[in-house]
Amino acid sequence: MNDDKKAAALAAIAEVRDGMLVGLGTGSTAAFAIAGLGDRVAQGLAIRAVATSAASERLARAAGILIVDFAGVSRVDLTIDGADEIDSRLFAIKGAGGAMLREKIVAASSDRMIVIADGSKRVARIGAAKLPVEILPFAAAYVLRVLAEMGGAPVVRADYRTDQGNLVADCRFTMPDDVGTLAATLAGIPGVLGHGLFLNEVDAAYIADDGIVTRLERSGASA
Ligand SMILES: O=C[C@H](O)[C@H](O)[C@H](O)COP(=O)(O)O
Incomplete structure (x- = not known):
């Protein structure tokens, strides 16, 4: 499961480009994205980031990612975050880690919001998760x-x-x-x-099953 969380995270962070302001999600899957971004920053990627929780801010700072205060940010380029459930409509339930309020605000401010998950989070219709x-x-x-x-x-x-x-x-x-x-x-x-109901915020999802990453787009496209 952790391998799939990491695979989804690494696929999603490939969308991050120099100069972006990146929204960092919260949770065990988002932590893989933060670590992966830290590795890319060490190799020269120039980004700034906002964090959706104190825990993610700590992880990001430790990984060498430049954190800015979201209170002064009106627009984020790309946010990458986990989910507790996600379905093919890209409706998601989030917040098992309690960060859903900041997560939704940062997602709403983002030009693009990507959910990353292992296959256990993919459901036919959201609703079983708390x-x-x-x-x-x-x-x-x-x-x-x-x-x-x-x-x-x-x-x-x-x-x-x-x-x-x-x-x-x-x-x-x-x-x-x-x-x-x-x-x-x-x-x-x-x-x-x-x-924790995210109905309009998610633009895309990277979901990994046994190392195979599937990308879902709000338009319905899949790759
Ligand atoms: O409040 C927590 C967040 O919504 C998480 O993104 C969500 O619970 C998924 O976390 P994890 O990747 O640890 O399953």
Whole structure:
């Protein structure tokens, strides 16, 4: 599985060119991309990067990648990130590592966003993975009530805060056909700061099975 994570990551970082501002994802698959980019930087690749988590920022700095503060960045050239599930529509569930809020912001700012994954993440339709929801602590009881009333059976991660100091509740919704309505409803709950449904952000996916990397493009093209 790790070999496939690495294969997908190395295929995706081949898209990174000199001068790019690169969004660095979070998680074990993104870590392979960060390490691979570090190797290319050591060989002369000139890039700057923004990180979607404190953990990825640490990894990137240790790998010799120049990190800039995303607060001053309005546009990223290319973001490479992992996912917990991805389907052929390039709908993804993210956030098992709790980084989905920053990940979605950086993805939204990116001209191109690539998901990298081993084949275990590829599904016919997203929905089996837990759907993480980031909650302002002040709003916790109210938001948890609403999520429960929506059928999400929320479970708050114990002893856990996001990089922004917020709570995460993992939900189990029966994924409707109209998943966009679920995404919009969740985003509209006062006190919800973000959630792990990525429906519009992913432009391409590199998915590796037994060393064979398949590229899916939002247009439907595959290589
Ligand atoms: O919050 C975590 C991120 O969304 C990760 O990109 C996602 O959970 C995939 O992580 P991994 O590559 O470790 O499976």
